[in-house]
Amino acid sequence: MQGTLDLLILRTLVFGPSHGHAIAKHVRTLSDDVLHLETGSLYPALHRLEAQGLVDAEWTTSDKGKRAKYYRITKTGRQRLASEQSRWERLSAAMARVLGPAGKRSADT
Secondary structure, eight states, X not given: OXXXXXXXXXXXXXXXXXXXXXXXXXXXXXXXXOOOOOHHHHHHHHHHHHHTTSEEEEEEEOTXXXXXXXXXXXXXXXXXXXXXXXXXXXXXXXXHHHHSHHHHHHHHO
């Protein structure tokens, strides 16, 4: 669903600054290996979020001694996250109602 990738990235950055590989790993781990953020989608999304002022980025040295670009959520990003998370929760609750047992009974009648 459109906007889901941004939501996942912003939510991950609430826990602190992170580089792209760590963001992807965090999402994969928390989703029990169901969600995979591919490089071809992740980095364009990070650049878009940076251009929109939702994340800031800074080049620094990683724990492994390599140069990496670390992203952090901005105040505006936190506001967007709250809004999008609320929208997602309403949408997922509506989907659960439609797909759940009550939705099935309604379709059978």
